Amino acid sequence: MIDIMLIIALALFGLAVLITLFRVIVGPSLPDRVIALDMIGVILISGIATISILLETKAFLEVILILGILAFISTIAFSKFIERGVFIERKRDL
Template identity: 40%
Template structure:
């Protein structure tokens, strides 16, 4: 019961992140949305591991946490080096 409430909260969080990714207004705003989306997904996988009783899913969460950090850093580097010069940020 509590686990389903948890999953509901996390789905709401994903929708709010997607709203920010779609809305912008600037590229860094979207990156913040994506960064949080990956954090929420890490939490989601952990909750799913508890629901299904499979420990192996925690490994998936580990890998996702590692890769999400790299993605955010790459985006930050891209923005600092000029971003998309054909568009005003």
Template identity: 35%
Template sequence: MLDKVVLIASVMLAIALLLNLYRLVKGPSLPDRILALDTMYINTIALIVLLGVSQRSLIFFEAAMLIAMMGFVGTIAISKYILRGDIIE
């Protein structure tokens, strides 16, 4: 039963990633593209967690935490660059 749920959730997340990719490419404005990239990080983290659940391995959760930290820092850096034109003050 858990395998079916993980499969269904993975398919839904893959569809969400494709929709985010569309928004990233066709976004009407730059903030929309940044938001799509941030949402792609979140969906990727969810896919890695689902993979960890299906494989019954804890290493995937650590990888998800690393991607979450890098995604947060990347989003902040891109937003700061757009607002000020410089990342490091």
């Protein structure tokens, strides 16, 4: 019974990724697209956790951690890009 619910959850996660991908492509503004990309990261983390439960293994927990860190860093980088127009500021004294 739990296996069936986990498979249904995976299918719904896939549907959520498709809907969010639509928001990334058609989004009305750049901040909406950044939030949609962050949401895709959260959905992928949830999907990997569900697969880990379904397969009864702890092997995917490191993948979840790395994906969470990368999603956080990419959201911060895109936010700085929206705010300032550059990713990394370099100050040069000539």
